[in-house]
Amino acid sequence: MIKITAKRVYVKMVHGLGAIARRIGILGWLERRQDRRSFHWVRALFAIYDVDQMIALDVPWWTYRAIDAVDQFLKERPNAAVFEFGSGASTIWLARRAGTVHSTEHDKDWFDLMQSRIILYPGIHLTYVPTDATLSQDPLYHSQKEAYADHSFENYVKEIAKTGQKYDLIVIDGRARPACLHVAKNCLTKDGMIVFDNTKRQRYDIAIRQSGLAATHLAGMTPSLPYRDKTTLLHVTPTDGHNV
Incomplete structure (x- = not known):
């Protein structure tokens, strides 16, 4: 508190x-x-x-090193399909550089606020998925954030699978992030990439290590933050069986 x-x-x-x-x-x-x-x-x-200032500054809320890496990744894939857990300034930033952006949001007030921000970007598909009506029996989908201790996000996490699509880029910057990674890695194209933000938080270490994906940790300064943070980029390794 x-x-x-x-x-x-x-x-x-x-x-x-x-x-x-x-x-x-x-x-x-x-x-x-x-x-x-x-x-x-x-x-x-x-x-x-x-969010409006961040949109005007044309940056997501990742480390600058990660922003540069993802920007280059998308320049090489101008029609990239993107899925995002957690909407915001990053949604607009991605839409300016990709073909389509599917974003899922659990917060109704934030979802409503974003509606007027995305209106000029027909490639954005923003979906509101609230917390589960009944607490999931699988602890994987429980949030590790104190404010959501009595909530689960199984429907939110599985929204990506419901699209029936493979994505070039998947951004994990919302709720129940380890669960998002567990599901999202199976929705990635063979040369795709996952952006997992705020990996300075130790609670994400196990999920990343157990994912079977190659990790590049990009620590450094982040827009709007007065301290260093870390964003991790994840790729399918040549020996990984996903999407092959």
Whole structure:
């Protein structure tokens, strides 16, 4: 609870400072120089938990190193099919670079907010999948996040399989992430890639190690965060049986 309160205080303080920085011209000065990574990161600090600012800055909430790697991956696949667990600024960023983006969202308020943001992108298919009406008997689908301790996400996780499609890129940045990885790896094209965000959290280590996928850990600065984080990219290995 203390951690949540501190986070809210920090976000409110940064947004207040951002409003002042906008009035006196600092944000505009930074925006004119955002082609340089350091300036972009400083500007993005004021955009924490502000989806519209993040969309304007044209970045997802992954480490910059991961952003660069995925950007290059999609440049080589301009019509890529993408599936995303958890919507946000990344949904728009992906739609600007891929053929189609299927995104699933568990939060109704956030789902409603995103509707007006995706209207200009016909390639985005956003689906609302609430927490399970009845707690799943399989602990794999239980959330490890304290706020969702009494909820499960089996329907949410299995939404990707319901599409009956293979994806070039799958982004795991929502709820029940180990379960998402367990299901998503079977929905990946043979040369596809999974983006697993916030892997600095130790609770994701076992799921990644047991996935059988080759992992590239990209630690570093992240848009809007004042500290280093880690995003992991996962690929099917030549000896892995998935999608072959």
